[in-house]
Amino acid sequence: MQLSPAQTDRAAGVLLGQAVGDALGVPYEFGTARFDASTGPQMSGGGLGNYAPGEWSDDTQMAVCVAEVLATGAAVDDAALEAVADGFLRWHADGPADIGAQTSSVLGRTRRRTHGIPTRTAMVEASRGLHERTGRTAGNGALMRTAVVGLHRLDDRDATAGAARAIAELTHWDPLAGDSCVLWSEAVRVAVTEGVLDLRSGLDLLPAARRDDWLRRIEEAETREPTSFRDNGFTVTALQAAWSSTHHTQPSEPGPDHVAAALHAAIAIGHDTDTVAAIAGGLLGARYGVSGLPARWTRRVHGWPGLRSHDLVRLAVLTARRGVGDAAAYAPWSGTRGGAGSELLPEAGRGEAGPQGEVLDEVAGVGEAEPGGDAGCRVVGVGEEPLGLEDHPSVDELLGADADRRDHRSRQGALGVPEAPGVVGDVPVLREALLDRVAEP
Numbered sequence: 001m002q003l004s005p006a007q008t009d010r011a012a013g014v015l016l017g018q019a020v021g022d023a024l025g026v027p028y029e030f031g032t033a034r035f036d037a038s039t040g041p042q043m044s045g046g047g048l049g050n051y052a053p054g055e056w057s058d059d060t061q062m063a064v065c066v067a068e069v070l071a072t073g074a075a076v077d078d079a080a081l082e083a084v085a086d087g088f089l090r091w092h093a094d095g096p097a098d099i100g101a102q103t104s105s106v107l108g109r110t111r112r113r114t115h116g117i118p119t120r121t122a123m124v125e126a127s128r129g130l131h132e133r134t135g136r137t138a139g140n141g142a143l144m145r146t147a148v149v150g151l152h153r154l155d156d157r158d159a160t161a162g163a164a165r166a167i168a169e170l171t172h173w174d175p176l177a178g179d180s181c182v183l184w185s186e187a188v189r190v191a192v193t194e195g196v197l198d199l200r201s202g203l204d205l206l207p208a209a210r211r212d213d214w215l216r217r218i219e220e221a222e223t224r225e226p227t228s229f230r231d232n233g234f235t236v237t238a239l240q241a242a243w244s245s246t247h248h249t250q251p252s253e254p255g256p257d258h259v260a261a262a263l264h265a266a267i268a269i270g271h272d273t274d275t276v277a278a279i280a281g282g283l284l285g286a287r288y289g290v291s292g293l294p295a296r297w298t299r300r301v302h303g304w305p306g307l308r309s310h311d312l313v314r315l316a317v318l319t320a321r322r323g324v325g326d327a328a329a330y331a332p333w334s335g336t337r338g339g340a341g342s343e344l345l346p347e348a349g350r351g352e353a354g355p356q357g358e359v360l361d362e363v364a365g366v367g368e369a370e371p372g373g374d375a376g377c378r379v380v381g382v383g384e385e386p387l388g389l390e391d392h393p394s395v396d397e398l399l400g401a402d403a404d405r406r407d408h409r410s411r412q413g414a415l416g417v418p419e420a421p422g423v424v425g426d427v428p429v430l431r432e433a434l435l436d437r438v439a440e441p
């Protein structure tokens, strides 16, 4: 399907939103650091894997394994599942600092048994075998990596559901794990295509016998406080924790305020904080897009296998576009900060945006998006940092919640301009124009 700029922005936010939640939740994973409700979550690293500040953990690492396959545009058939399974094994062989017990068991067993049979076959046998032996394979480790699956067929809800379950079953055989992935991936698909948060949208994609139970669980998440879902290593409770945090924090104005409040609530629950926040973050990113994610966080995330925020944007957009277009198919809308911020951070100011900013202003009329005219957007090309800002402590002070809120309004306004093909709606055309302009001396 042809994506509008707003849909592209939302698709681009899925992996990035997940990574933000993950990296914010890492320090507090299973009580490794005390959560201070007065300051909110801090991207200070640590956790079970002793991660660097801003580094994402196994949740996003495994999501990247999935995304690298889906970004080729492949349908989730045997070949794609084989590639995902191989990706999981490569990740496992790299010695992740932190890995769920169930995933570790399945991947370890698979690595010992792949001689002569496809990896996916060995992995599914290990997954099913573990379920038959223990009856307990509904950990949250499949749900934590499922958001990106919602992007792979944006116009096909059945294909989305089938892919979500098949990828879940590689490591998590319990039907509840697959169900939770179907619901969450479909909610991501609906958030990207329609711009709404609706976890009920995928209920009819579940086997009829389990729908009522899931509806009850969703209602429970909406009526009970997030902190009720503390035992969130279980995929059902993890889904409820993430949804309860999202549902209970809907503010009057959607966007970065909701993202920040929901992730705060998700992490304040405790226990598996990075996973619950990663799950919530994927859906919030799908709803509000890159433009709705707080830039003070998005520009700091990084992680295995040596990726940064713009790589997650690239993978997500290529997935949404079925692999069509190149790495710069989506040009992230850079944060534009007026006033003191732009003086101190020249990359973010319109005056330093150079020909790219001018072209975008020209094409999309972005310069008029915010009264005062100090609000150009900057487009970043291949290989550049999407937000163009180096990590620097003072940046956090400059790029606070007010700036995020202002930018979100401004950029949503810009994205709302008429979407005539080849003008704004057609990103490759826009990009061609940018590259032409940049290539000039």
Ligand SMILES: [Mg+2]
Pocket: 057, 058, 059, 098, 274, 275
């Ligand atoms: Mg983790």
